Amino acid sequence: MKKKIGMNKSTYNNMITLGIVVAAYIIIQILISTGSVSSLMEGLLVPLCVYVILAISLNLTVGILGELSLGHAGFMCVGAFASAFFSRLTEDLITATYLRFLIALIIGAVCAAIFGIIIAVPVLRLKGDYLAITTLAFGEIIKNVVNVMYVGKDSTGIHFSMKNAMDLNLKEGGDVIIKGAQGITGTPTDSNFTIGIILVLVTMIVVMNIIKSSTGRAITSIRDNRIAAESIGINITKYKVITFAISAAFAGVAGVLYSHNLSTLTATPKNFGYNMSILILVFVVLGGMGNIRGSMIAAIVLTLIPEYLRFMQDYRMLHKRKGAE
Amino acid sequence: MKRILGLILVLVMAMSVVAGCGGSGNDTETTGSSTASDKFYIGGIGPITGAAAIYGQGVKNGAQIAVDEINAAGGINGYQIEYKFEDDEHDAEKAVNAYNTLKDWGMQILMGTVTSTPCMAVSAKTAEDNMFQVTPSGSSPDVIVGDNTFQICFSDPNQGIASADYIAENALATKVAVIYDSSDVYSSGIYEKFASQAESKGIEIVAAEAFTADNKSDFSVQIQKAKDAGAELVFLPIYYTEATLILKQANSIGYKPLFFGCDGLDGILGVENFDTSLAEGVMLLTPFAADATDKLTQDFVATYKENYGEVPNQFAADAYDAIYTIKAAIEKSGATPDMSVSELGDALKGAMPEIAVVGLTGKGAEMTWAATGEVSKKPMAVTIKNGVYTAN
Numbered sequence: 001m002k003k004k005i006g007m008n009k010s011t012y013n014n015m016i017t018l019g020i021v022v023a024a025y026i027i028i029q030i031l032i033s034t035g036s037v038s039s040l041m042e043g044l045l046v047p048l049c050v051y052v053i054l055a056i057s058l059n060l061t062v063g064i065l066g067e068l069s070l071g072h073a074g075f076m077c078v079g080a081f082a083s084a085f086f087s088r089l090t091e092d093l094i095t096a097t098y099l100r101f102l103i104a105l106i107i108g109a110v111c112a113a114i115f116g117i118i119i120a121v122p123v124l125r126l127k128g129d130y131l132a133i134t135t136l137a138f139g140e141i142i143k144n145v146v147n148v149m150y151v152g153k154d155s156t157g158i159h160f161s162m163k164n165a166m167d168l169n170l171k172e173g174g175d176v177i178i179k180g181a182q183g184i185t186g187t188p189t190d191s192n193f194t195i196g197i198i199l200v201l202v203t204m205i206v207v208m209n210i211i212k213s214s215t216g217r218a219i220t221s222i223r224d225n226r227i228a229a230e231s232i233g234i235n236i237t238k239y240k241v242i243t244f245a246i247s248a249a250f251a252g253v254a255g256v257l258y259s260h261n262l263s264t265l266t267a268t269p270k271n272f273g274y275n276m277s278i279l280i281l282v283f284v285v286l287g288g289m290g291n292i293r294g295s296m297i298a299a300i301v302l303t304l305i306p307e308y309l310r311f312m313q314d315y316r317m318l319h320k321r322k323g324a325e
Numbered sequence: 326m327k328r329i330l331g332l333i334l335v336l337v338m339a340m341s342v343v344a345g346c347g348g349s350g351n352d353t354e355t356t357g358s359s360t361a362s363d364k365f366y367i368g369g370i371g372p373i374t375g376a377a378a379i380y381g382q383g384v385k386n387g388a389q390i391a392v393d394e395i396n397a398a399g400g401i402n403g404y405q406i407e408y409k410f411e412d413d414e415h416d417a418e419k420a421v422n423a424y425n426t427l428k429d430w431g432m433q434i435l436m437g438t439v440t441s442t443p444c445m446a447v448s449a450k451t452a453e454d455n456m457f458q459v460t461p462s463g464s465s466p467d468v469i470v471g472d473n474t475f476q477i478c479f480s481d482p483n484q485g486i487a488s489a490d491y492i493a494e495n496a497l498a499t500k501v502a503v504i505y506d507s508s509d510v511y512s513s514g515i516y517e518k519f520a521s522q523a524e525s526k527g528i529e530i531v532a533a534e535a536f537t538a539d540n541k542s543d544f545s546v547q548i549q550k551a552k553d554a555g556a557e558l559v560f561l562p563i564y565y566t567e568a569t570l571i572l573k574q575a576n577s578i579g580y581k582p583l584f585f586g587c588d589g590l591d592g593i594l595g596v597e598n599f600d601t602s603l604a605e606g607v608m609l610l611t612p613f614a615a616d617a618t619d620k621l622t623q624d625f626v627a628t629y630k631e632n633y634g635e636v637p638n639q640f641a642a643d644a645y646d647a648i649y650t651i652k653a654a655i656e657k658s659g660a661t662p663d664m665s666v667s668e669l670g671d672a673l674k675g676a677m678p679e680i681a682v683v684g685l686t687g688k689g690a691e692m693t694w695a696a697t698g699e700v701s702k703k704p705m706a707v708t709i710k711n712g713v714y715t716a717n
Contacts, residue, residue, distance in 0.1 A: 183510075264467075
């Protein structure tokens with residue numbers, strides 16, 4: 001069968017994974033048009049895309065590069081805030097929703113990638129547990145810095161403060177966009193399921209192609225035997241930074257999708273703290289390290305379980321704790 | 326062959342998940358439409374697990390008491406109430422999921438959510454559906470941007486202003502220190518307004534010390550700074566968990582100023598392993614005191630104790646009032662359960678500015694609402710004396 005369609009094993013496998021996503025999209029769209037999807041499921045579609053993108057992008061660092069990163073929620077936070085800030089700022093200037101969202105998407109991804117590189121360069125001298133601890137700390141720092149940022153705009157331009165909103169000294173008619181711990185409110189809700197699925201497909205195609213390329217082979221060789229890889233002349237730092245940046249960029253994309261789904265965005269320990277990073281890691285571990293399709297399915301199943309077990313009241317929390325601790 | 330078998334299994338699994346969702350959607354829709362015509366479906370959302378669980382529990386139980394009372398007395402205009410409460414874990418995303426779950430159940434009116442951040446996300450959704458929403462305790466002013474959302478509690482800015490006014494009018498202190506949580510919407514919201522109002526009232530803020538959600542077990546630095554600055558009163562616009570630690574640590578260094586808080590301190594006496602004698606003399610601005618002598622409060626407290634074995638907090642009282650407010654709005658507008666969600670929303674939000682409700686949280690006076698959703702009622706300060714909240 002593989003021979004007949006003239007593909008090698010991994011391409012065939014990848015096509016199936018993409019096929020599953022497209023099939024799921026078509027089935028859900030048909031069900032929505034016939035009105036047989038519950039409001040809960042409809043509301044969960046975009047978050048599911050967010051978690052799938054997060055799981056796939058973390059799989060690149062954890063599964064392919066083999067380094068334990070616990071700062072993934074931090075990169076998501078950067079992407080979410082950068083893009084939501086842009087969308088709030090230009091809400092009146094750019095009225096074409098898709099154009100604005102596209103620019104927001106690029107801004108979110110680029111900002112997260114820059115943070116990925118900033119963090120990767122000093123941290124990647126570390127290995128194993130030490131790397132995990134440092135990335136965890138960086139994720140927490142990002143969240144805490146966002147929580148003390150006050151940014152507003154008025155007729156004279158953009159004002160910034162790390163103290164409080166009164167310190168911005170905004171002119172009459174000024175608007176505080178990032179209100180410290182209160183985050184950003186009134187973000188235009190530009191995300192939808194179709195955009196989410198397109199982004200999932202883009203993430204998958206990019207990650208799959210990286211794995212298959214010479215870059216991917218270099219990255220896996222670092223994972224399997226660092227010394228051997230070094231001895232054949234692979235620049236370890238370069239490939240680690242590349243992987244970290246790409247992984248962070250897609251976490252940023254997930255953040256953009258997340259921040260444009262709800263009208264309020266705050267950086268709480270719950271959504272951008274280390275608990276979230278660990279939850280994403282659980283998706284990857286449960287789905288299988290380096291297995292794109294597995295992490296996708298794990299993300300979907302683990303997000304749906306607590307919602308569909310609402311009838312069990314408090315007991316439904318048990319499965320998550322088991323996963324996280 | 327193995328691979329193909331595996332693929333088929335995956336596909337079957339994926340299909341069953343989707344089909345399962347579709348199926349459950351169908352079920353709830355049919356049950357919703359077949360019974361919707363003779364009952365009002367009121368949903369509630371709040372945190373009943375996690376860090377803010379005590380508030381969600383209070384709201385859940387307080388509303389349940391009101392619903393039971395109304396149903397026993399023959400319902401609203403003869404229609405019974407169906408009431409269901411969903412958990413949001415104090416998280417915006419989960420709150421929206423809870424909202425969608427309740428919509429599948431057939432909810433027509435929302436009593437929630439309990440905390441501000443989730444409430445902002447949910448009120449954007451109710452505004453889309455034009456569903457009538459009453460929040461018992463979502464106190465941020467951003468909660469009521471939609472014209473379909475109404476508050477039972479004071480908004481955060483109003484709490485800050487009322488606190489500064491109360492301190493100035495009763496001449497409690499001129500030198501004030503503030504310890505607040507800069508990572509929390511509620512706390513920083515109150516602090517900002519308090520600071521600007523205090524200035525105009527001649528109160529000097531000698532120390533304003535912040536902490537964050539990640540760093541809230543050791544307050545010795547903040548307390549020491551307040552002490553060194555010579556503050557006579559420490560204003561705590563925070564939640565009670567941290568307040569107990571502050572009281573304990575202030576006591577251990579022998580610093581005994583007057584402590585003053587807002588409704589977040591309500592519940593401080595119920596904290597396990599907390600020496601309540603440390604809270605002696607703490608003042609808090611809260612709309613509800615469980616030891617008030619009016620019959621309404623006493624009956625409510627007695628029923629609550631009997632059913633749930635605890636003294637109700639302010640959140641339970643807010644929820645109780647929220648249900649009675651919904652009842653008053655329905656009676657005023659003459660709405661019936663066979664109306665659609667959006668028709669009910671239009672009818673009830675039109676009735677809200679016209680009604681006046683006497684409840685547990687208005688100090689016996691009437692509560693009224695502006696069309697914007699803000700409540701107008703009397704603030705009340707209580708002091709902790711001999712281990713109970715005593716109205717001033």
